[in-house]
Amino acid sequence: MPLIRSSAAELANLMATGEASSVEITRASLDRIAEVDGEVHAFLHVDAEGALAQAAEVDRRRAAGEELHALAGVPIAVKDVVVTRGLPTTAGSRILEGWVPPYDATLVTRLREAGLPILGKTNMDEFAMGSSTEHSAYGPTRNPWDLGRIPGGSGGGSAACLAAYEAPLAIGTDTGGSIRQPASVTGTVGAKPTYGGVSRYGLIAMASSLDQAGPCTRTVLDAALLHSLIGGHDRMDSTSLDAPVPPVVEAANRADVSGMRIGIVKELTGEGFQPGVQKRFEEAVQHLVDAGAEIVQVSCPSFRYALAAYYLVMPSEVSSNLAKFDAMRYGLRVLPEGIDDPSAEQVMAATRDAGFGDEVKRRIILGTYALSSGYYDAYYGSAQKVRTLIADDFARAFEVADVLVSPTSPTTAFPFGDKMSDPLSMYMQDIATIPANLAGVPGLSLPSGLADEDGLPAGFQILAPAMKDERMYAVGSALEKRLHAAWGGPLLARVPSLVKEA
Amino acid sequence: MSTSTTDALMGYDEVIERFDPVMGLEVHVELGTATKMFCGCATTFGAEPNTQVCPVCLGLPGALPVVNAVGVESAIRIGLALNCQIAEWCRFARKNYFYPDMPKNFQTSQYDEPIAFNGFLDVELSDGSTYRVEIERAHMEEDTGKSLHVGGATGRIHGATHSLVDYNRAGIPLIEIVTKPMVGAGERAPEIARAYVATLRDLLKGLGVSDVKMEQGSMRCDVNLSLMAKGAEAFGTRSETKNVNSLRSVERAVRYEMCRHGALLAAGEKVVQETRHWHEDTGMTTAGREKSDAEDYRYFPEPDLVPVAPSREWVEELRAALPEPPAQRRKRLQTAYGFSDLEMRDVLNAGLLDLIEETVAAGGSPAAARKWWSGEIARRASAQGQDVPTYAAGLGLSPAAVVELEGMVTSGRLNDAMARQAWEGVLDGEGTPTQVADARGLQLNQDTGALEAAVDEVIAANPDVADKIRDGKVQAVGALIGQVMKAMKGQGDAAAARALILERLGQPS
């Protein structure tokens, strides 16, 4: 099998046995990027030189007999919302064009210390706001399954680079589904850890109380390996959990669901879900039953307020988090037209109008409204109470079920432009992923198959109680095994080659 | 340069006659922590621009705050010293507004959940009365950067073409202490304002939480003031005079605003709710930003920080370890030392209380301590432009020296004049009092025979004076002692001479 199609765990084995070097593997990824990224546009910035230097360093350390991390030498792509010292970081926004951070996010420090060559920065909806990557200021990423369709969002670049075999691993961030929904529509795996499980230090914040970074991979085991590497306490993040990383790798390896109670959330299935997506979901559930799991039906009545609560809490935090982009200290500075001697205030307003895209402006204005005096209680205050109701629903559901499952996204990948003029229909993409962010619980998406009606990937979501992330890896890994057996290999084996026949 | 024309002012007496002032004071204190409130950058004053900044305090994308534990502890100690209740659970909040010297365009502060609330501070006024200032709250927040306005006249914001921002100060911990509105202060309002700020400054200094240097901006005061007509119940419209940064200015600013409001109200005009700038040079305020309902800080709980929930045990530990409040300590020591009000005032003005207390602790008498730490050493210190404690520290002079000197007097080795000589020698760097006395040969003549002879001689030579003393005019004895001492060539024991004269002339000593 060519290097680019191997999983991270397989690549780690090849390096351990001396069958491949990190430089060879990294070069293979870089070659593939050169070959297909013109079409896919998963990357905003590629750092071939830096990646190869890191790869050579790992090869040297390995040759010297140093003890290395399991993923040492496996190249990785990093979503452009994560700051990287010396590498341009834009969060998909014009307002940060050309900005080179003077520091690394904590998770990037961990990647560097473990010796993972960083291939580059992946495309995304501007400031992670969107479900299609169409809101990137630098043009959309295309779905390798169908270049006329969206790769999901906001982390479309991180998911697409995996599906296009440009990278074996990627970092994503998930505020309302930005890791899981792109995974779902690209036939890849993505996990949002428990809130606080991975440090947020160095993630350009969208909504602080919802944001969480996590692994984007092609297999459940790879996700567990990467989760385990980037997870764990960070004293630079006050909301970081001071607890050991859950035993996710062990759970993924064991893949044991016998006796587990799998809860099907009534509110997250059926109506509103594409028939092919729903069908693959039901088959996947049957696979779990065959593997020895028990199915229970649960109801989470407050979930129907989740989308509304999310679109108040998130924009409120956005309006404050994005205030720092003001043309004073970094990033774009635009002088207003027709004003001779503009004030700082006028330059701020002109820059923010020119530098932010429509969706970002919409959310800032919406959040400014939700927090303003006189409306706070009705909007932000009510939304925060709904969060409590949703957390209570989860708590009750987890009394009778060990994990909860649903389709990840209600549809498969849709064509470009389909939902751009209708924000609400775009927001509906995250209907099943948002509750986990509101309550802080972990969620994982893996492919459940191709929908009959369009032949595009559908996703299966597993939610676990806070700090019980290992459960979703156990279930995901067990399901993945059975599905691979049924399909005769991974789903991604069927992705179009992207290389034009000569 | 002031931007506005001179305000019409009403005479102060007329203001008092017609109106009641309502006053509120907001004091911002920079804590003396080693690092900033939410990051590990140093807080050294006067550092080169932008050398004490990091991703957090520069508000770089992705950075996150982490609370300084000592910042929280200091806030609680301040709250306790101000007799406040300490919140069992409270949060930080974001105060959202745009300003170039505020890196995140929100200030991390506290809103409806301050760490300390409902306290009071008793301040002493010049007439000896005490006024109780009610404290609304004390909360934690962070400072902003500093802007240098370029291109306009003398660095002012008006007329500047651009500004240069240094973020070294951004993120330094601040405690904002807010009083409740003070009603009924009447004509004493300016004095109360000043006394409150002075008392607060001493209190914070005593706590060791801040260097409280108003001239360096580590303590800043905003004065809110309104007038209401005599007999009215509703407060008038207030002005907020910002950054009044000396004790004298606080007093003047209150007075100025009272007179300005008085003139406006008397003329049937409205007081505009606005911020005012205080001008130290002219002693006037000028209009700043108008407060409109456009101002909407959109406070909400800071999602990047978790709640602060100080345990009651910890709070009680901190309370038990608080130093005695300065006013209480002053009162206690004055009583214990038997100082008159006048003596006490001199001691405080000269900053001698700590030295005296240490000297007493080392075995000296309060009177001797006060005597030796005032006088000659004070004269020399002021010639150097220093206060006594600084000057004494520079000489390596400790309370033990005063105790030693006093001991030499009480043991009878030195008389007062000799002790003064010995002290001068000490101040000249000649050594300890004993060493100086030895070197200079200072030693009372202990020969009682010689003293008796001298006394008898002097009584015989001054029959008139002796008669007066026999008749009970004991104060006349001074004249005879002087002559005895002269006869003894300065080495006599004046106290012994006095006792002997009185005995010879049949008077009780």
Add this chain to the structure above:
Amino acid sequence: MAELTRADVEHLSRLARIDLSDVELDRMVGELGVILESVATVQQAPTDGVEAMSHPLPLANVARPDEVRASLTPQEALSGAPEVDEQRFSVPRILDQD
């Protein structure tokens, strides 16, 4: 729920320091109206007596010791600045807003 007017959106855009064009303003009034109507459903949730959740996990008292850590160099700090002068961030004139 009160309708969001054009004047409201204009006011909000000033608060948010975004100089929206007339075209943007017109469009946003409509879009925000639809979104607001949708999110206003949170008010129908049974939230009486329910605590507001500001943090997903019930952590408290996270603090760091008061120990100095390395700052950025001034070069690093100023590296992204649109304009620099005298080792400071050069910004347009600041209106007198206090």
